[in-house]
Amino acid sequence: MAKPKSGNGYTLGIDLGGTKILAGVVDKDGNVKATGKKTTNAVAGPEAVIKRVIKASDDAMQKAGITLDQVEAIGIGCPGPVDSDKGIVRSAANLPGWVDIELAKELKKWRDVPVALSNDVRVACVGEHRMGAGKGCKNLITIFVGTGIGGGIIVNDQIYTGSRWSAGEIGHMIMMPDGPYPMGAGVRGGVETLASRTAIDRDLRAGIAAGIVKTNLPKLMEQKDGAITSSVLKAAVEAGDPLTIGVLQRAAYYLGLHAATLINAFDPEMLIYGGGVIEGLSEWLLKQIRPVAYANSVNKFEVTKIKIVEAKLGEQAGVIGAALLARGLL
Amino acid sequence: MAKPKSGNGYTLGIDLGGTKILAGVVDKDGNVKATGKKTTNAVAGPEAVIKRVIKASDDAMQKAGITLDQVEAIGIGCPGPVDSDKGIVRSAANLPGWVDIELAKELKKWRDVPVALSNDVRVACVGEHRMGAGKGCKNLITIFVGTGIGGGIIVNDQIYTGSRWSAGEIGHMIMMPDGPYPMGAGVRGGVETLASRTAIDRDLRAGIAAGIVKTNLPKLMEQKDGAITSSVLKAAVEAGDPLTIGVLQRAAYYLGLHAATLINAFDPEMLIYGGGVIEGLSEWLLKQIRPVAYANSVNKFEVTKIKIVEAKLGEQAGVIGAALLARGLL
Numbered sequence: 001m002a003k004p005k006s007g008n009g010y011t012l013g014i015d016l017g018g019t020k021i022l023a024g025v026v027d028k029d030g031n032v033k034a035t036g037k038k039t040t041n042a043v044a045g046p047e048a049v050i051k052r053v054i055k056a057s058d059d060a061m062q063k064a065g066i067t068l069d070q071v072e073a074i075g076i077g078c079p080g081p082v083d084s085d086k087g088i089v090r091s092a093a094n095l096p097g098w099v100d101i102e103l104a105k106e107l108k109k110w111r112d113v114p115v116a117l118s119n120d121v122r123v124a125c126v127g128e129h130r131m132g133a134g135k136g137c138k139n140l141i142t143i144f145v146g147t148g149i150g151g152g153i154i155v156n157d158q159i160y161t162g163s164r165w166s167a168g169e170i171g172h173m174i175m176m177p178d179g180p181y182p183m184g185a186g187v188r189g190g191v192e193t194l195a196s197r198t199a200i201d202r203d204l205r206a207g208i209a210a211g212i213v214k215t216n217l218p219k220l221m222e223q224k225d226g227a228i229t230s231s232v233l234k235a236a237v238e239a240g241d242p243l244t245i246g247v248l249q250r251a252a253y254y255l256g257l258h259a260a261t262l263i264n265a266f267d268p269e270m271l272i273y274g275g276g277v278i279e280g281l282s283e284w285l286l287k288q289i290r291p292v293a294y295a296n297s298v299n300k301f302e303v304t305k306i307k308i309v310e311a312k313l314g315e316q317a318g319v320i321g322a323a324l325l326a327r328g329l330l
Numbered sequence: 331m332a333k334p335k336s337g338n339g340y341t342l343g344i345d346l347g348g349t350k351i352l353a354g355v356v357d358k359d360g361n362v363k364a365t366g367k368k369t370t371n372a373v374a375g376p377e378a379v380i381k382r383v384i385k386a387s388d389d390a391m392q393k394a395g396i397t398l399d400q401v402e403a404i405g406i407g408c409p410g411p412v413d414s415d416k417g418i419v420r421s422a423a424n425l426p427g428w429v430d431i432e433l434a435k436e437l438k439k440w441r442d443v444p445v446a447l448s449n450d451v452r453v454a455c456v457g458e459h460r461m462g463a464g465k466g467c468k469n470l471i472t473i474f475v476g477t478g479i480g481g482g483i484i485v486n487d488q489i490y491t492g493s494r495w496s497a498g499e500i501g502h503m504i505m506m507p508d509g510p511y512p513m514g515a516g517v518r519g520g521v522e523t524l525a526s527r528t529a530i531d532r533d534l535r536a537g538i539a540a541g542i543v544k545t546n547l548p549k550l551m552e553q554k555d556g557a558i559t560s561s562v563l564k565a566a567v568e569a570g571d572p573l574t575i576g577v578l579q580r581a582a583y584y585l586g587l588h589a590a591t592l593i594n595a596f597d598p599e600m601l602i603y604g605g606g607v608i609e610g611l612s613e614w615l616l617k618q619i620r621p622v623a624y625a626n627s628v629n630k631f632e633v634t635k636i637k638i639v640e641a642k643l644g645e646q647a648g649v650i651g652a653a654l655l656a657r658g659l660l
Contacts, residue, residue: 090631153595160485162469163599164597165597172594174594177505186628188626189587190594190628261591264502265498265499265500266483267495299494299496301411
């Protein structure tokens, strides 16, 4: 198969997650033509997962009406530390068996074009920077608040990867020296232990168990088999549930101090918030984060010009970011 | 006076501080030929201080055996927020009357060559990166622990200045949400309120007042009119003074957590520590910072390869950094 040289064709952008794979056909301007989705079925191991990555990509190409030889480059974002230079996934907490997997090489066996491999959260950051909320900014930070808290740092229009491809682990900035221990990977008192979905879940269940603040949460949870999902949180906030509102206010306060810390250290143009916790509550949460962030910024000069906004691309951020990183190789 | 074009001549590097002015003649390779020093006498106001800056520069040139027309560019580092694009000092906490002072313009009246104006701590960071402990590193962070805690961030061999020339205020990264209030500018619970000389001084005096830990510190302070200087701290540590050692261990612990936070967010190749508190105790403090920093890094892969070292250039860091920034304009 001859390699196309023009850079005017299509790029595949793939977001490989612990539960699902999303692949997209992306044009040269960063627009998604079509996507394909598969569950990851991570327990089946790396070889089976890579087959599902290819299947999701095939689906996306079929929907977009393009063939494999029109794909000029492939970009893929994966969890866990990756070596982007070598195209190797070093490890991935939620993908069992993924230790030093040569993912770029495997994908090249399928389609021999340049392959960009990067961390999933960094890839989503690139997507938001280039095509989402951060369009036009030179320096920004994304903060994704979900099960954990991850992020990405854009410096001079480029994703900043650090000395070990590890920059952007902003969920592990220590905010409380004697704070909670992490429940998975992480560090004691990192903002992830204070404001992630995992931390919010822990605090809500502790609140229910203590039984000293009025709450209708257990009733709302019944409809979700006892889980505290984003929609449960949203319904509780809308109903004015005192326990839920208190716990989320506390999380927002720590996210605000974390934002101030990022502003003081990096002075970005913009902070972009995404992830499950934010998507469910969006402006209600951001309204609480902003004043704490600005009040705790040491340089007050034009500080409110630093925008604190919601991500725009949702689940497509990773697909677009991966595709654009791959296009950068052409 | 004709402007030289070669870039092979000399650059003046000036470090304008609240108490002293240090000017240096620096060659094209970043070597200091000679320096001139003056007290700032800040109370006399901007006009008088600028005259003293010129006087210190004249002294340096005379010692170096060069004349004004051999100076190809001037670099100057100042406290407080500066606008490097416009060459304006916005304000400076320890220089009374310095509000929107067009310092670059004033210096050009004296010698009409390109003038680089930057923040004093950022300028020192450039010096350490190019000619000091950070030589050869692409990405690093400097942490200067003195009266306050300031720093600088080098990304891809360039000083990172942020969206408001305010990046690098790493002393105001919040480490303790309900922590101490700052005694000057700053934010509550910032690492500066936990580990700066001001914080150490506060904790030692509180310890003396409480009288529950054995200490010989008041006796050592007598020789310095009651001040806790770097040499007093050093003498107390060397004598095994329990109060002093305890307070400094606590400060080192917070500096270690702060270092981990920088590593997690930024993944630099190196952290360089300088400033009065470090210079006095150097390796004794760094030995306590390192294990806390590494233990609290979320990515343990090759983490001990991230060097945690002492600055090398001492008071000349600012002079060299300012001169090199100025040379970048040629």
